[in-house]
Amino acid sequence: MSAYDSVHRLFGRISSLEDAGGILSWDRDTMMPVGAAGRRATVMATLSGLQHEMLTKPEVADQLNRADAEGDPWRQANLDEMIRLHARAVAVPGDLVEALSRAGSEAEMVWRQARKDSDFKALLPALQTVLDLTRESAAAVGEALNLSPYDALLDGFDPGMTQATITPIFDTLARELPSLIRDVLAAQAARPPVGQVGQSPFPIPAQEQLGLRMMRRVGFDMTRGRLDVSAHPFCGGATSDVRITTRYEENDFLPAFLGVMHETGHALYEQGLPQDWMGQPVGRARGMTMHESQSLLLEMQVTRSRAFAEFAAPVMAEAFGSNDSWGAENLYRHMTRVEPGFIRVDADEVTYPAHILTRYELEVAMIDGKLALKDLPDAFNGRIRDLLGLEVPDDRRGCLQDIHWPLGLWGYFPCYALGALTAAQLFAAARAAVPDLDNGIAKGDFTSLLGWLRKAVHERASSVSTETIVREATGSNLGAEAYLAHVRRRYIDDAG
Amino acid sequence: MSAYDSVHRLFGRISSLEDAGGILSWDRDTMMPVGAAGRRATVMATLSGLQHEMLTKPEVADQLNRADAEGDPWRQANLDEMIRLHARAVAVPGDLVEALSRAGSEAEMVWRQARKDSDFKALLPALQTVLDLTRESAAAVGEALNLSPYDALLDGFDPGMTQATITPIFDTLARELPSLIRDVLAAQAARPPVGQVGQSPFPIPAQEQLGLRMMRRVGFDMTRGRLDVSAHPFCGGATSDVRITTRYEENDFLPAFLGVMHETGHALYEQGLPQDWMGQPVGRARGMTMHESQSLLLEMQVTRSRAFAEFAAPVMAEAFGSNDSWGAENLYRHMTRVEPGFIRVDADEVTYPAHILTRYELEVAMIDGKLALKDLPDAFNGRIRDLLGLEVPDDRRGCLQDIHWPLGLWGYFPCYALGALTAAQLFAAARAAVPDLDNGIAKGDFTSLLGWLRKAVHERASSVSTETIVREATGSNLGAEAYLAHVRRRYIDDAG
Structure with missing residues (x-):
């Protein structure tokens, strides 16, 4: 041999x-x-x-x-x-x-x-x-x-990712975010109030069927994966066997639904990796930033868009029983509602980076030995107070909310924010490359988008660096600009 | 070290x-x-x-x-x-x-x-x-x-098991079985016809709840195991995590229920192995004959007894909705009905050994190179014709019914029959050692039986041989006598 x-x-x-x-x-x-x-x-x-x-x-x-x-x-x-x-x-x-x-x-x-x-x-x-x-x-x-x-x-x-690369990008975010959040909230306050979406309770079997239907629609291959339930949603499993999970609440279907779309974004990446290199290092997904970009692209860029709401509202009405509050515009308003909150995984995409800036700063300090664990709750609550103006009422909604540190995953959190930036940058490039993209999404047709992602990201696996994938797919280096432009366009200009 | x-x-x-x-x-x-x-x-x-x-x-x-x-x-x-x-x-x-x-x-x-x-x-x-x-x-x-x-x-x-040990025991069975089956069928024909048990359809969720309830009742620890569904029922999983499966039919609940009890017998053995030797060879169950003895003891000796039917009939009536046909005696007659049939796992305990004698003979010939696989269906159907007087209509109900050979498990089948003999011998000993055993079972109290099995079999794990476990638990060597006496007592003398 x-x-x-x-x-x-x-x-x-x-x-x-x-x-x-x-x-x-x-x-x-x-x-x-x-x-x-x-x-x-x-x-x-x-x-x-x-x-x-x-x-x-x-x-x-x-x-x-x-x-x-x-x-x-x-x-x-x-x-x-x-x-x-x-x-x-x-x-x-x-x-x-x-x-x-x-x-x-x-x-x-x-x-x-x-x-x-x-x-x-x-x-x-x-x-x-x-x-x-x-x-x-x-x-x-x-x-x-x-x-x-x-x-x-x-x-x-x-x-290849280092603090030296992250710092200028996160500095930009830290500089822009406070005024951006203020402007977004002001723009939101100026719009008419939003009606309820559907009528609770939303039976869990109906939520599960909706999730499965939407997973299939965007391209999830059910012969090579599953949807199940766990306390903390994840995308896991094995090669050719991608398993995503969600958690259901009867009084609101949106968290579980958006969670399913998020994990489906991860799953599409895994399912799109090249079969020829299955089981080899080069055949694996290219790191967690790229992985998070795929989940956030599907959840934030696609699912929470006005175009998607047009397609989804009647499907949801059918799933849960029709009534007057199922308008697409109303659904869109719900999915793009901005409200500073405690729970990272429930956060809107505008305030989300604040959760990551908090964790990033604290986890660097923990690893550097500058923050003792016993002081973590106070430090965590202090940063949430600074960045989001919120008083964390208990550790369940504070530093105990995430599974990452108990599992030993220090160094993972920044990938979420970098993933959000990458998602915005990739989706802008997809829009430029596929002229009719939003019209397709409004009709529930995701084939062009998935085809673009397959070629630009999924099929490249680990054959080149994250930087190269982003640059060759979008024409520029990874940065915060596309994300900031996206937030302004959707949340201030109200352009979908 | x-x-x-x-x-x-x-x-x-x-x-x-x-x-x-x-x-x-x-x-x-x-x-x-x-x-x-x-x-x-x-x-x-x-x-x-x-x-x-x-x-x-x-x-x-x-x-x-x-x-x-x-x-x-x-x-x-x-x-x-x-x-x-x-x-x-x-x-x-x-x-x-x-x-x-x-x-x-x-x-x-x-x-x-x-x-x-x-x-x-x-x-x-x-x-x-x-x-x-x-x-x-x-x-x-x-x-x-x-x-x-x-x-x-x-x-x-x-x-330690060899053909030399099996042959005299199986010879005894082969000699006694034909006339025994004849006598049993004659005795059965002389009794009044049996009414239906409950009213189909039997909803699958109700069947599952009944199975779970009975598993718990006989001593299955649900914090260290599960019940699920598969095409072919099995007991598997891992240490401290025993997973049994069944398959449900809406038109008859007894096959799934009896299957659950069978696999629960396996599971009780696994759950009763000594914690101190977890993960070591001596801590494992003592071979497949002993394992099958535990499943068959629970399914055949216990569950299909008149005493168990007294306890179970009202529980079943509650699970599926009460009507006149839920009498304990009627349920008992159903569970002890003898009828030569094609499917091994559905066979009654009287005709069951004929299925094993068939497979044993054929698998020895396959391993010895005396039977080509292409001739297996004819050979299989011929032995079923000889031993049970039945004409196998298709291979689904013939040599394709079992998973064992595709999995490479030649040499496993004899353990089923040896397990049936061991089960009868152990249960007779338990009856002798625990005077009120049948009264306990009739009241749904399985603690004395489980206690006896724990000491006599489960806790011994692989510390001594199958032979030693049987001899020390029952006072005599493994043989066909207790099984034959049990069949005569239950099916000819009608003594429960």
């Missing part, structure tokens, strides 16, 4: 273990009986540990050195990804990888109860363990790759 | 991979979208292959040689199990293990359609691949352990 074939086979087997972990993780959050939690944590830690052992075997470095891409750019990109993943892995001892996986599983279970009870203190010991292990791991990777610990974490979610 | 600690850790990790495979397998049969089948086969083959690699690493033999049980009988039994599993594993090349797992997954998917279409020819190529690989594997294990290929397969399902 050639050196290339050896590492190709190795990464293929590692990918199988990742897929096994993906289904076990989905199962844990949707199906698993509560008494199995401890054992499941052991099983998942073993899977992570084995992947790490396989990747860090002594002969792998030599095989990667000798492997020949034979001038094939995809093969070369695959090899580059392998080398990057290998370098990250050898930096961290296997015991630490297993300990982090186990601590994350355990903290997640504690978090479920602590969030319910709004009891940050109950989470503190488990979260401290996860943070300590994350810092240890980040320091080791950073040292190996000559990055700061926080940049080492970022690189794990969005390869 | 001591040699014992090394192998203890190794087998613990292997057990984690088995648990991962258990959940993936459950998921495949209950949840997985159809387009994921190919990839899932790859993932599961990788998991199997890794377990095999871990077990057959060169240093393991040496560690097993040096490991010291320090006079602890459970530790010694654990070590003995490790040595047995290791010897089986080193006999088979890793490539063959992966190929067999993949071929089994693929044949299973083909079988689902082929059974639907009653098209044996469609299954033939995939099944031939599985058979060829199974024979190759059986020959290798047999050579290493000085067993015939078929005995090597048996040993994989019921350690």
